[in-house]
Amino acid sequence: MPAMRSLLVRNPPNPWRKEVLSFEGELCDSPRVELTVYEDETREILSDNDSPDLGFRYSINPYRGCVHGCSYCYARPSHEYLGFGAGVDFERKIVIKRRAPELLREAFEKRGWQGELILFSGNTDCYQPLESKYELTRGCLQVCLEYRNPLHVITKSSLVERDADVLAALALLGSASVTVTVPFWDPSVARAIEPLVPTPQRRMETVRRLSERGIPVSVNIAPLIPGLSDRDIVPVLEAAQAAGAVSVAMIPLRLPGSVQAVFVERLRESFPLLAEKVLARVREMRGGKLNDPSFGARMQGDGPYIEAVRRLFEQSARRLGLSTREMGINDERPRRATGETTFLRPTDKGGQLRLF
Numbered sequence: 001m002p003a004m005r006s007l008l009v010r011n012p013p014n015p016w017r018k019e020v021l022s023f024e025g026e027l028c029d030s031p032r033v034e035l036t037v038y039e040d041e042t043r044e045i046l047s048d049n050d051s052p053d054l055g056f057r058y059s060i061n062p063y064r065g066c067v068h069g070c071s072y073c074y075a076r077p078s079h080e081y082l083g084f085g086a087g088v089d090f091e092r093k094i095v096i097k098r099r100a101p102e103l104l105r106e107a108f109e110k111r112g113w114q115g116e117l118i119l120f121s122g123n124t125d126c127y128q129p130l131e132s133k134y135e136l137t138r139g140c141l142q143v144c145l146e147y148r149n150p151l152h153v154i155t156k157s158s159l160v161e162r163d164a165d166v167l168a169a170l171a172l173l174g175s176a177s178v179t180v181t182v183p184f185w186d187p188s189v190a191r192a193i194e195p196l197v198p199t200p201q202r203r204m205e206t207v208r209r210l211s212e213r214g215i216p217v218s219v220n221i222a223p224l225i226p227g228l229s230d231r232d233i234v235p236v237l238e239a240a241q242a243a244g245a246v247s248v249a250m251i252p253l254r255l256p257g258s259v260q261a262v263f264v265e266r267l268r269e270s271f272p273l274l275a276e277k278v279l280a281r282v283r284e285m286r287g288g289k290l291n292d293p294s295f296g297a298r299m300q301g302d303g304p305y306i307e308a309v310r311r312l313f314e315q316s317a318r319r320l321g322l323s324t325r326e327m328g329i330n331d332e333r334p335r336r337a338t339g340e341t342t343f344l345r346p347t348d349k350g351g352q353l354r355l356f
Contacts, residue, residue: 033092045103059122062136064095066124070194071266075123077257086258101139115343117150127157141166150175156197158206168213177216185232192270211244223253226281247323252301255291
């Protein structure tokens with residue numbers, strides 16, 4: 001795991017707060033930030049999504065904020081709704097949903113639940129380092145196995161290997177798959193942009209280990225950052241194919257809200273000679289801006305540059321025999337041979353199915 005970088009109090013202005021905290025003097029004199037964990041007393045665990053850009057409806061996020069510290073993370077603005085900042089606060093003030101497995105079981109027992117696929121996670125990484133202590137994701141996976149509910153995991157963390165037993169058991173039913181996100185192949189670039197994530201090579205080892213357990217795995221180049229990760233498309237896809245991945249996907253960089261300030265600052269600090277070239281390419285594929293929030297465009301990008309990159313990606317995937325349809329997310333929920341969903345509520349001691 002990469003060494004912890006020195007974290008200063010640096011957050012873009014929170015648009016939801018009226019008060020502003022500032023520090024006198026040089027930024028280097030600002031206090032360092034310790035990791036703080038808060039508990040969320042939420043009464044529901046399933047998030048219901050209706051975006052036409054996303055191929056899933058329900059997701060689970062056991063954690064809010066993420067220690068991984070990826071500068072491009074689109075989830076950063078969600079921390080501002082809690083009264084925190086989208087910068088270092090997002091990385092060091094983590095909210096946990098301790099009752100997540102219990103709340104998921106309650107959701108599965110509701111009469112209206114029909115066994116729809118659940119995405120882990122739609123926001124922050126469900127296998128960030130705190131998961132090794134709290135095991136909230138594992139608890140939720142075990143509930144899904146108990147009820148045979150279909151799921152798909154998206155993560156950058158090798159910690160997902162710990163739960164290969166649960167995922168493999170669900171995969172036998174056709175009800176579990178995993179996406180491992182690998183936007184870079186150069187570990188030095190990855191360390192600068194996503195500082196506390198395992199190296200790209202270690203993530204590919206995760207792809208191999210999960211695939212060997214019979215778990216379908218996809219590799220996602222997300223985000224595709226012009227001038228930084230476009231050169232890594234071919235080596236990432238070749239490594240994915242060698243590791244046993246069955247499909248690949250690619251999503252161009254998007255910088256909603258305060259993510260823009262965090263990413264641009266980190267980019268200029270880490271790659272001062274490349275920064276303006278990267279930002280110019282982003283504007284080229286985002287209609288002259290650093291972000292285009294409109295449905296249909298925000299996940300695709302537009303213009304000759306991104307079209308050329310997309311052709312390279314698709315041609316490389318075909319050459320390697322990799323599908324470009326990401327498993328689990330856009331598929332219909334898995335079904336048994338009878339045509340019914342794999343979801344099944346446990347029976348009572350006499351074998352009788354519960355009515356409620």
